[in-house]
Amino acid sequence: MDLKVDSLKCTGCRICEFACNYHQDETISSIGSSLMFYFEEKKNYYGMMVKRAKTLYLGRPEGEQLLKPGEQIEGAGASAKPILLRVACDCCADEDDGPLCVRACPYGVLSLEG
Amino acid sequence: MELMNNYKETILIVDLDAKQCDTESLSEDMVAAGLGGAGITTALYEQYKDRDPLIIGTGFFTGTFMPGGCAGVVSAKSPVTGKLCHVPFGGYAAVELKLTGFDFVVVLGSSDSPVRLWLHDGLSDLDDAADIWGKDVWDSVDKIREAYGDEMIQLLVIGPAAEAQSKASQFSVNYWGSFDKSALGAVFGAKKLKAIALRGLDSLDVAEGFFGACVDLKNAICAGAISGKYGLKDIAKDIGIDAGAIEKLASMTHRNNAAYNCPYAAAAFVKYNEAPTAVDMKGHPAPGCLITDIQGFAALHGAGLDAGQAMEQCFRQGIEPEAAAKAGKTDGVSADAGKAGAFSTAVPVSIFGSGQGDAGWQKRQALAAVLGIDPMLMVMAPEITEAKIVELVQMSAEWDDFSAEELDRIASAVIAKSA
CATH class of the missing domain: 3.60.9.10 (Aldehyde ferredoxin oxidoreductase, N-terminal domain)
Known part of the structure; x- marks a missing residue:
């Protein structure tokens, strides 16, 4: 199972990042999340990155993309890099009611596939 | 506690x-x-x-x-x-x-x-x-x-x-x-x-x-x-904003944004320097602006200004949009719009x-x-x-x-x- 992002439904509220962090270390923050909001504010360009075990999944407005370690997106700013240090998404395997990010999102952006 | x-x-x-x-x-x-x-x-x-x-x-x-x-x-x-x-x-x-x-x-x-x-x-x-x-x-x-x-x-x-x-x-x-x-x-x-x-x-x-x-x-x-409602346009319709201003907003809206953990996306990013439908990362470096104050946007439209561009000018200069609309311009504005209160009348x-x-x-x-x-x-x-x-x-x-x-x-x- 993998987490999937329907980027054009996203409104940038970012609660998924904080929900993920709560799953990872039981606090509210965004720095320990397996999800990372990518934002170029002046262009209003945004999407979500998900750190998977062996790849980096990008849910972008233009569509989905998988990157392997070391690969980079042309034109991406510095905020795209820190997620490589994060813990990989485990789809909240130990949560009875499903992934916290899916439950927290008000817009139906996130789902599990596979 | x-x-x-x-x-x-x-x-x-x-x-x-x-x-x-x-x-x-x-x-x-x-x-x-x-x-x-x-x-x-x-x-x-x-x-x-x-x-x-x-x-x-x-x-x-x-x-x-x-x-x-x-x-x-x-x-x-x-x-x-x-x-x-x-x-x-x-x-x-x-x-x-x-x-x-x-x-x-x-x-x-x-x-x-x-x-x-x-x-x-x-x-x-x-x-x-x-x-x-x-x-x-x-x-x-x-x-x-x-x-x-x-x-x-x-x-x-x-x-x-x-x-x-x-x-x-x-x-x-x-x-x-x-x-x-x-x-x-x-x-x-x-x-x-x-x-x-x-x-x-x-x-x-x-x-x-x-x-x-x-x-x-x-x-x-x-x-x-809020069920069945979406974006700033639906708020504008509900509170009786002028139809022309709503049409202008709708024609330029790129995406509706929400603040942190908000279940309603009450801000509209409008684009006027490139097509509102453009979603590419490599587009115009400053394609438009984010509208949260619908009454300010409508007031600028009502004053005969291009509301999207006028909002940008207000944002750049740090001018309250309804004050600019009252003055009919976005530079050299000195008087307030008479909307001050204990809480924000933008709501x-x-x-x-x-x-x-x-x-x-x-x-x-x-x-x-x-x-x-x-x-x-x-x-x-x-x-x-x-x-x-x-x-x-x-x-x-x-x-x-x-x-x-x-x-x-x-x-x-x-x-x-x-x-």
Whole structure:
């Protein structure tokens, strides 16, 4: 199972990042999340990155993309890099009611596939 | 009472006369008396009243899982009304403030030279701002983010209008203006405080069961009065905005954005320098602007100006859009629009049939300002009942004897002291 992002439904509220962090270390923050909001504010360009075990999944407005370690997106700013240090998404395997990010999102952006 | 699920328990005192920063503890007694946000900024205002305080505060639920918990409040004496008023600010800025490690910031006195306040990692730096004094808001945001090396820095910042202490000015949240209809931007200007820059990487603890209770409330809100509604356009239709302005907004809307943890996307990003349908990363570097103040947008449209571009000019100069509309121009505006009040009149009295009249609106705005809940959501989501608020305060702070009577007392005191 993998987490999937329907980027054009996203409104940038970012609660998924904080929900993920709560799953990872039981606090509210965004720095320990397996999800990372990518934002170029002046262009209003945004999407979500998900750190998977062996790849980096990008849910972008233009569509989905998988990157392997070391690969980079042309034109991406510095905020795209820190997620490589994060813990990989485990789809909240130990949560009875499903992934916290899916439950927290008000817009139906996130789902599990596979 | 357990504060660590809601607060970092620190108040920053910035003495601009001495150019010094110091901290005080946010005590349980202060939270018991005022709960948070405007309940505490009001107490701090009274404590420091003789030093013309400008107080930035986070609400009790700011940055938590409480739906709509995105808001902070700027409290100061309005240069327009001469009275204490509370202007909400949202996006991610208030969450970022709390996660810097400072719950409240009290700015006293005035500096003899331009300064900016940089809050990060529990640290406060009062830095020289001569390089950006006189620059517009957009240039200032870019330069501050570049100087501190982080694109995600959130800002409360002023432009040339507020530097000149114009009653038509407002402070801005990042590039996009604010709900400041009371010229609190001019208070920043009088203090020579160009900006407060925020980057918070701290964390809050979470009470047992709080996440699930907040998800349940979010689901109830989504299934309630806002169900089937989407974006700023639907709000505009509901509150009777001119059809021509709505058509203009709709024709330019790129995406609707939500503030942190808000179940309604109440901000519209409009594009006028490239096609609104363009989603590519490589497009125009500044294709448009983010509209949160629909009444300002409609007023500029009604004044015969190109509303999207006029909003950008207001944002750049730090001018309140309705004041610009009243003047019929976006430069050299000096008079306010007559919309100042204890709470921001950018928030409609009723949205989607969920209004409770003027007195009800005032109480909902006071609660939003105390709790740190988005002020628009407080009007459009009757599912956030006072009983639910009390239940979640009790749960989050492990504060069993917090009551509806206490909540009512706190909201009433905020209203009475800003009247």
